[in-house]
Amino acid sequence: MDILGAEMLSNNDDGKIVVENVYCADLMSNVLSYSITNSLLITNLTNAQVVRTADVADIKAIVFCRGKKPELGTIMLAERKTIPLLVTGLSMFEACGRLYENGLRSDKDTGRQ
Amino acid sequence: MTSSSEGTFFLTGKDFVKAGTASGSLKRVLEDMGVPSAVVRRAAIAAFEAEMNTIIYAVAGIMHYYVTAEMIKVVIQDMGQGIENIELAMTEGYSTAPDYIREMGFGSGMGLPNIKKNVDKFMLSSVSGEGTTLEFIINLEKT
Ligand SMILES: Nc1ncnc2c1ncn2[C@@H]1O[C@H](COP(=O)(O)OP(=O)(O)OP(=O)(O)O)[C@@H](O)[C@H]1O
Numbered sequence: 001m002d003i004l005g006a007e008m009l010s011n012n013d014d015g016k017i018v019v020e021n022v023y024c025a026d027l028m029s030n031v032l033s034y035s036i037t038n039s040l041l042i043t044n045l046t047n048a049q050v051v052r053t054a055d056v057a058d059i060k061a062i063v064f065c066r067g068k069k070p071e072l073g074t075i076m077l078a079e080r081k082t083i084p085l086l087v088t089g090l091s092m093f094e095a096c097g098r099l100y101e102n103g104l105r106s107d108k109d110t111g112r113q
Numbered sequence: 114m115t116s117s118s119e120g121t122f123f124l125t126g127k128d129f130v131k132a133g134t135a136s137g138s139l140k141r142v143l144e145d146m147g148v149p150s151a152v153v154r155r156a157a158i159a160a161f162e163a164e165m166n167t168i169i170y171a172v173a174g175i176m177h178y179y180v181t182a183e184m185i186k187v188v189i190q191d192m193g194q195g196i197e198n199i200e201l202a203m204t205e206g207y208s209t210a211p212d213y214i215r216e217m218g219f220g221s222g223m224g225l226p227n228i229k230k231n232v233d234k235f236m237l238s239s240v241s242g243e244g245t246t247l248e249f250i251i252n253l254e255k256t
């Protein structure tokens with residue numbers, strides 16, 4: 001969280017999120033076909049479908065880029081599904097880059113976006 | 114994993130507020146039944162893609178699930194424009210989704226191929242102008 005300078009939006013978490021992998025995408029079908037369980041999803045989209053997609057794909061937490069905050073309804077949905085939401089002022093590229101620098105990898109260690 | 118379960122969800126076209134809730138509920142049902150989580154995930158992904166297609170492209174539909182000790186069977190049937198060319202629709206990257214759908218993160222033409230990838234048996238049939246029926250089965254015994 002510190003790496004991204006991110007702000008927590010939902011308050012159902014103790015601030016500790018354990019993720020094993022990172023996946024970043026704006027296409028939900030790609031999230032569903034390529035991401036693996038316990039991943040962190042980084043995305044530019046802030047609609048409720050992102051949260052539902054994350055739920056289906058067993059995504060651990062979502063980071064929204066460029067300071068874009070989702071609507072209250074989306075935040076509430078995420079709280080019900082216990083998926084923490086974070087927002088960072090960074091662009092997707094920057095956010096991914098910083099996490100990569102700090103040792104996080106995507107599923108197959110290919111650096112695939 | 115002993116009991117069996119069955120149920121139906123109703124899907125409304127263009128209802129993006131509720132979109133995804135049927136698959137979410139199915140996921141909980143499977144989890145509560147003790148289905149292994151990797152299998153639950155495959156079923157939830159397939160159901161979600163099919164549910165989204167009905168909501169995006171059809172007027173209304175139903176999702177029916179049937180779970181036994183041997184398999185998970187899900188049937189999604191809708192009334193709507195149907196699919197004229199199934200082979201084309203199954204092609205990765207083929208999509209007729211309008212821009213506002215793409216803005217929501219859908220319309221990459223990966224949904225149907227993704228469903229097929231996650232299930233053991235996949236059947237898709239459609240009558241153009243009337244509707245579409247998608248049925249999939251995931252085996253539980255060997256997993
Ligand atoms: N239930 C349906 N009724 C009518 N047309 C459908 C239906 N499901 C799919 N199609 C057609 O098949 C195409 C391909 O579907 P598919 O799910 O593979 O991709 P998509 O929905 O366009 O994008 P994605 O699923 O990646 O978000 C759709 O663009 C649409 O034209």
Ligand SMILES: [Mg+2]
Pocket residue numbers: 162165166220223224225
């Ligand atoms: Mg689709």
